[in-house]
Amino acid sequence: MVIHLSHLSVGYSPSHPVISDIDLELKSGQLSCLIGENGIGKSTLLKTLTGFLPKLKGSLLFDNRDIASFSQRELARMVSIVLTQKPDVQNLSVEEIIGLGRSPYTGFFGRLRIEDRMVVNDAIATMGIEKLRGRMIQTLSDGERQKVMIAKAIAQETPIILLDEPTAFLDFPSKAETFQSLQRMAHERDKLILLSTHDLELAVRFADGLLEVKNGTLQAVSVTEVKASINAIIDS
Numbered sequence: 449m450v451i452h453l454s455h456l457s458v459g460y461s462p463s464h465p466v467i468s469d470i471d472l473e474l475k476s477g478q479l480s481c482l483i484g485e486n487g488i489g490k491s492t493l494l495k496t497l498t499g500f501l502p503k504l505k506g507s508l509l510f511d512n513r514d515i516a517s518f519s520q521r522e523l524a525r526m527v528s529i530v531l532t533q534k535p536d537v538q539n540l541s542v543e544e545i546i547g548l549g550r551s552p553y554t555g556f557f558g559r560l561r562i563e564d565r566m567v568v569n570d571a572i573a574t575m576g577i578e579k580l581r582g583r584m585i586q587t588l589s590d591g592e593r594q595k596v597m598i599a600k601a602i603a604q605e606t607p608i609i610l611l612d613e614p615t616a617f618l619d620f621p622s623k624a625e626t627f628q629s630l631q632r633m634a635h636e637r638d639k640l641i642l643l644s645t646h647d648l649e650l651a652v653r654f655a656d657g658l659l660e661v662k663n664g665t666l667q668a669v670s671v672t673e674v675k676a677s678i679n680a681i682i683d684s
């Protein structure tokens with residue numbers, strides 16, 4: 449799987465793009481981290497990559513195919529996204545929420561087959577949330593819910609996983625474990641994973657590639673450059 453972006457502009461109004469002229473190739477087997485200050489356009493780019501927000505200009509290809517040509521169902525089997533906002537469902541258990549990740553294969557109200565249940569169990573084990581399995585989603589803490597939503601994306605078994613600040617609500621050990629799990633999933637299961645984050649030290653430690661949004665453009669940056677800017681912030 450390759451995502452190819454060429455002269456891509458994203459945003460909400462063609463006259464005021466949030467990020468312009470993005471040229472980028474992302475590949476399976478890699479964890480990439482999107483960094484940059486608040487309000488700079490990280491979520492906007494992630495939403496565009498899911499097909500949820502139309503691109504303003506340029507091309508956006510999954511394996512050389514324009515994403516505008518994918519049906520909703522095809523996209524749901526290709527890309528999963530974990531957002532920061534609370535899911536608008538209630539009165540579902542953790543296991544049921546994660547089971548919804550299987551809906552591209554079973555239909556929204558489809559019954560889970562044995563193989564779907566095995567995928568759900570695997571996602572629960574990957575995120576280490578066995579103890580939460582029977583809890584109702586609205587009773588979880590922000591961090592617990594975040595882990596559940598990552599497990600749902602894992603259960604969706606898509607080649608592309610996008611995550612918007614997946615570690616925002618987590619305590620430090622959970623942040624590190626989440627980065628480690630996502631890195632392992634990219635490397636061992638050949639996933640293309642792109643996440644936005646403000647956890648720069650962890651991004652530097654675990655990412656295969658770092659992408660910085662700055663002044664309306666997106667550029668690859670090196671670990672050394674990011675470490676230098678962390679030091680500059682601390683020293684200033």
Ligand SMILES: Nc1ncnc2c1ncn2[C@@H]1O[C@H](COP(=O)(O)OP(=O)(O)OP(=O)(O)O)[C@@H](O)[C@H]1O
Binds near residue numbers: 485
């Ligand atoms: N639905 C919308 N309509 C118009 N403008 C929007 C909309 N959503 C976000 N914006 C604006 O687009 C810009 C980029 O926002 P975005 O949420 O992509 O930033 P971000 O880098 O993800 O920020 P953060 O790190 O704070 O989550 C901001 O100026 C924001 O106010």
